[in-house]
Amino acid sequence: MRAAGYYRPLGSDARSEQAAISSIDRFCREGFHTLARVIGPGEPNSSEADQYGILVSYLAGLGRGEALVVIPGPRHLSNTLDGLVERLVELDRVGGEVRCTDPDLPDPLQNGLESLPFADRPPVQNRRVRESLMSKAARGEVLGRTPYGYVADTDGTYKIESSEGAVVRRLFDLYVGDSAETGQDPGIELSATGPGLRRIAAIFNREGLRTRSGRPWTPVTLSGMLRNRVYVGSYVRYGMRIAGNHDRIVDREAFNRAQLIMASRSPVRKTRVLSPYMLSGLARCWSCGQGMHGLERKSRWTRLNGSTTTRSYRYYACPSRSTVVMEDEVVEENPHPVWRELDLDRATLDALRAEPIDSLRASFSPILSDTSNDNLRAAEHQFMESVRAVASGRGNVSDLSTPLGELKTTRNMTESNLADQDGDITFEKALDAFDTADPGELHVTIASFVDRVIVHADRVEPVYRAGTS
Numbered sequence: 001m002r003a004a005g006y007y008r009p010l011g012s013d014a015r016s017e018q019a020a021i022s023s024i025d026r027f028c029r030e031g032f033h034t035l036a037r038v039i040g041p042g043e044p045n046s047s048e049a050d051q052y053g054i055l056v057s058y059l060a061g062l063g064r065g066e067a068l069v070v071i072p073g074p075r076h077l078s079n080t081l082d083g084l085v086e087r088l089v090e091l092d093r094v095g096g097e098v099r100c101t102d103p104d105l106p107d108p109l110q111n112g113l114e115s116l117p118f119a120d121r122p123p124v125q126n127r128r129v130r131e132s133l134m135s136k137a138a139r140g141e142v143l144g145r146t147p148y149g150y151v152a153d154t155d156g157t158y159k160i161e162s163s164e165g166a167v168v169r170r171l172f173d174l175y176v177g178d179s180a181e182t183g184q185d186p187g188i189e190l191s192a193t194g195p196g197l198r199r200i201a202a203i204f205n206r207e208g209l210r211t212r213s214g215r216p217w218t219p220v221t222l223s224g225m226l227r228n229r230v231y232v233g234s235y236v237r238y239g240m241r242i243a244g245n246h247d248r249i250v251d252r253e254a255f256n257r258a259q260l261i262m263a264s265r266s267p268v269r270k271t272r273v274l275s276p277y278m279l280s281g282l283a284r285c286w287s288c289g290q291g292m293h294g295l296e297r298k299s300r301w302t303r304l305n306g307s308t309t310t311r312s313y314r315y316y317a318c319p320s321r322s323t324v325v326m327e328d329e330v331v332e333e334n335p336h337p338v339w340r341e342l343d344l345d346r347a348t349l350d351a352l353r354a355e356p357i358d359s360l361r362a363s364f365s366p367i368l369s370d371t372s373n374d375n376l377r378a379a380e381h382q383f384m385e386s387v388r389a390v391a392s393g394r395g396n397v398s399d400l401s402t403p404l405g406e407l408k409t410t411r412n413m414t415e416s417n418l419a420d421q422d423g424d425i426t427f428e429k430a431l432d433a434f435d436t437a438d439p440g441e442l443h444v445t446i447a448s449f450v451d452r453v454i455v456h457a458d459r460v461e462p463v464y465r466a467g468t469s
């Protein structure tokens with residue numbers, strides 16, 4: 001596999017630099033990776049940000065192929081865990097998969113969890129659990145459930161399940177437009193490549209095909225399968241990548257084409273700071289009590305004249321709902337709510353406006369730094385949980401993009417809250433602020449009236465604060 005090395009000077013002497021380069025070199029030799037390039041500090045004047053920029057544009061220039069980014073350790077990307085996650089998410093977007101040269105901990109997330117501080121707290125060691133997982137992974141054995149298309153063989157490895165395998169093959173064939181099958185149904189609109197995921201889900205469901213747990217197929221489930229390298233025989237778990245671990249269901253060419261098509265349908269975007277969600281840290285799922293995540297989805301469709309349109313939609317969703325990207329877990333009558341951002345914001349504001357002014361006055365307590373600190377702690381906690389989940393093999397690096405955005409938003413809000421301390425927030429000002437358009441300010445205002453907003457499938461239930469008077 002093609003690889004690019006990356007390091008930054010962590011010690012002042014030339015020896016540490018030499019050690020970094022030779023560890024990258026050794027890692028690639030032992031793994032039979034082609035080391036195409038090593039990006040280091042170069043001229044003394046180039047900043048680390050510039051150096052990192054070179055890495056990103058190098059990867060982007062490769063097209064969306066696979067490339068390893070080999071680093072001596074996570075500190076070469078960032079000094080903090082959240083900083084590391086931010087870079088891993090961005091590198092993943094441009095097709096870079098990061099590996100550390102440390103043979104005990106090649107996975108950058110696992111390594112980062114054990115070596116980088118987060119929110120001023122030192123890293124946590126969890127060596128024993130990891131070691132047992134790693135030794136299983138090294139043997140390519142089945143951990144937990146097998147992916148759709150495979151069953152566990154008696155010796156603990158993956159074996160193709162023939163009817164599921166046929167569905168996987170059809171999915172790829174349809175998606176990359178290789179099959180004559182797409183022409184069979186006159187109702188199916190064909191684009192230059194194959195039909196989109198919504199169409200394919202509809203085709204499968206119409207034929208009565210179901211996921212393993214007997215549920216209808218959804219675009220989310222299918223896109224997770226299209227991205228899963230397990231179908232080309234690769235085993236990627238706990239920082240181990242074992243090519244040719246088991247029989248493949250689709251060939252590499254079809255797999256790569258599917259990745260290209262997916263990338264072209266959702267263009268690579270630069271990481272940007274999300275505009276804040278008004279109810280961040282306030283909205284809670286009625287069913288499980290977790291904080292609802294703000295998230296953004298793009299949808300794209302083709303007009304009659306052939307031109308395409310994209311629109312993005314912002315939602316609040318219970319994390320129990322958004323993390324269940326794994327196949328067959330997307331439930332139709334999901335107890336965990338999902339709302340359009342505008343609808344939930346509006347419903348909450350309406351509920352507050354409908355509240356008698358006296359009871360609003362009684363609950364009013366301008367937020368103190370304690371509360372905003374609580375919100376921040378909650379966001380940090382959620383972030384850590386997501387990082388741990390991905391580090392232990394549930395989900396992909398890209399799944400961390402939303403929790404990272406939430407963390408940043410909450411941090412921004414906490415800062416603005418603290419700034420508001422000096423200017424006094426009066427009850428009258430707070431009421432006026434209901435008409436303010438800026439979600440960040442509205443957040444502060446709403447948080448001075450309600451402790452949380454319980455979100456049901458079709459209504460909201462603000463829980464008012466005890467008040468200071």
Ligand SMILES: [Zn+2]
Nearest residue numbers: 285288318336
């Ligand atoms: Zn929930």
